[in-house]
Amino acid sequence: MIGGNVISAISPQGRFAEGAAVINGATCEGTGAVGKHLLYHFSNGQTLHIHLGLGGYFVCQSQPADPPRDVVRIRLESATHCIDIIGPNTCELMPTAEMPAFTLRYGPDLLSDTPEPERAIAAIRKSRAPIARLLMDQKVISGIGNIYRAEILWLRKLNPMTRGVDIDADDLRDLWDEMRQLLQIGVETNAIITNGNVDMTGEEITERTNIFARDFCPTCGGAIEKSKLSGRTLYHCPKCQA
DNA sequence: AGAGTTGTTCAAGC
DNA sequence: AGCTTGAACAACTC
Known part of the structure; x- marks a missing residue:
């Protein structure tokens, strides 16, 4: 959905605050998932790891978007669209290089292209x-x-x-x-x-x-x-x- | 107002 | 070591 788009991130609160500046301006070069863990790979070698948990959800808007509500954990935006992520269980940056080890921590994904x-x-x-x-x-x-x-x-x-x-x-x-x-x-x-x-x-x-x-x-x-x-x-x- | 919820992780106990 | 329970976590709905 946001592949290839330049994004910027804000984080009024929560665990992501420190990482926000790191991802600002990076380009999303691809997405992935391990079960319910959602992964966005960025051009700076970082992967955004999102887990929506029990109550997390996305809000999508066209630009110009409304200002983020205070519960927005991260905003991903391109020239035309904007996605806010609200209430996630996990919202963190990790090095893309760690993805293979991350994947191995979990059982096989039912929706994988290479099912195991x-x-x-x-x-x-x-x-x-x-x-x-x-x-x-x-x-x-x-x-x-x-x-x-x-x-x-x-x-x-x-x-x-x-x-x-x-x-x-x-x-x-x-x-x-x-x-x-x-x-x-x-x-x-x-x-x-x-x-x-x-x-x-x-x-x-x-x-x-x-x-x-x-x-x-x-x-x-x-x-x-x-x-x-x-x-x-x-x-x-x-x-x-x- | 308080409990419940499409979820996970951690600690402690058996 | 494998299994179980309980608590904590976020934000919303009823």
Whole structure:
């Protein structure tokens, strides 16, 4: 989106303040991602590392843009457009040279052009932790959050508490493939759609998930069970995911 | 007003 | 060593 554009950065508050001057005036030469970590590579050898966390978001404007609100952590701007990043969990500069090591700290990215499912499968099958926890562990696999976790386990009729070590490698390959497909739909539609209502994107969609934040299972009509795992709400159908 | 949230990391305990 | 929980973090919504 901003590749090739000259940008400038401001930072009224937060951890990025010190780095702002370093990036000012540099050109973005490319972007990348490792799971939910967003990466902008700049001409001065620095990479801007953004993680939106729970509540972070982008605000895009045409120039001339409004002055930044005080919650704006960094502003990326070109002659024609302006992007403000608000509420990120992480907003820091790191040397682009450190990117290979950074990438290795995380499990394989489901959306990578060079997917490495076997790396994730090996990590899962080595663990006695429940699959619901492993899918959320970005050191195991990159890209799944709470919504996709609930949906994919339901789609594959997997009990969330199944230990990683107890799942067949072939089942995990199917799981990988389906997660990848779901995320690709997300990229194409800019929405989290796991129930197949892909063509309704322009319309008012109230049902895009099957069980996430829902009360009843679309398959059996039974009550969706709501629990906590690692501090996050876990949804599952006790009947269909026995 | 306070709790909850499409997330991560760290520390501590078992 | 592997696994678990809890706290802290930002900003918004209900």
